Amino acid sequence: MFRLSNNLIGVLNFITFLLSVPILGGGIWLATRGGVTDCEKFLQTPLIVIGVFLMLVSLAGLVGACCRNSLLLWIYLFVMFVLIILLFCFTIFTFVVTNKGAGEVVSGRGYKEYRLGDYSHWLQKRVENSKNWARIRACLSDGKVCQSLQESNQNFQQFISDNLSPIESGCCKPPSECNFDYQSATVWNPPSTGNTSTNPDCGAWSNNQSDLCYDCQSCKAGVIANIKDKWKKIAILNIIILIFLIVVYSIGCCAFRNNRQDNGAFGWKGGYA
Known part of the structure; x- marks a missing residue:
């Protein structure tokens, strides 16, 4: 029977994988259709990069949790940890650079x-x-x-x-x-x-x-001024996302521990997380 933490990580990454499909599709559509404006060209590369990144990370987490693959789950947790650090730094940076200036x-x-x-x-x-x-x-x-x-x-x-x-x-x-x-x-x-x-x-x-x-x-x-207003809203959204990622990371750590126990890496006996 799958552990609760493994199931949760599997479900969350399956949802993330589904979300990555329209993001990647939107970037590819902008890159391949005719009559693309300079502004749209500016958007297509980030969309493709974000779409591919989310797809690969979610697949690693999904396979790692559901197939009890400790290596993939470790890679997933490492990427999640780096993402949390980067998002935290970006949020602080956003507040700093938008703190000055007004109309x-x-x-x-x-x-x-x-x-x-x-x-x-x-x-x-x-x-x-x-x-x-x-x-x-x-x-x-x-x-x-x-x-x-x-x-x-x-x-x-x-x-x-x-x-x-x-x-x-x-x-x-x-x-x-x-x-x-x-x-x-x-x-x-x-x-x-x-x-x-x-x-x-x-x-x-x-x-x-x-x-x-x-x-x-x-x-x-x-x-x-327009960027500043939007970035402040994004910073608030980032805080919510950051909390969510920390919770997911914690659940992922439980799933990783379950995998190690079930694979008998250290001779542990199974327990429920």
Whole structure:
């Protein structure tokens, strides 16, 4: 009769194996279908890697627990231990790099504005890297993040009262300090009296709807603000996953002990975990 811990590990890894199939399938689908955007290409490799990793680890745990293979179960537990350590370190790192920076409230505006220098140096370096930003910019363009503003028929008062997202505020309009003249939500003209602001984003702004402020520092800051918000949510989710992995690891240790006992590695007699 199988031990309870072996059964639990078998069931949990079977579920994990089933979850890995659509993840791997999604990555392969993105890699093989035509007309893939740069943003989708950026996603396909992580999906394939995660899918293969989950599939192999779950198979090792499933076979190790159900077939009482101590070697496979030991490999499974080792990988689980490394994963727990990495996830713990990543969670701490996430809280550290997202602890600094916030949007600035602008008088008379319903939205906040974002400055790149307000955020952690690590995040700044990631978005200032030309290769990284080219991919992010492609994602912004492919995702049409400014489309809803382009299609709006708001007057100036309606626009400045709107609660824009960090990316909309940073990438779809020039900074307020540029004092540009409003024509529409995504069309702004330099002031007739000349621009006195030293903000380089004022010169980077373009009324070309495929450019807008995508090359502005404020756009990079808006992307970081968006990442920061999501990473904090991910960090909380990571804590829950971490607790779950520790419980699974503990059950796996019981199953490994059962295998060693049943295989008579040290001459132990069977006992129930």
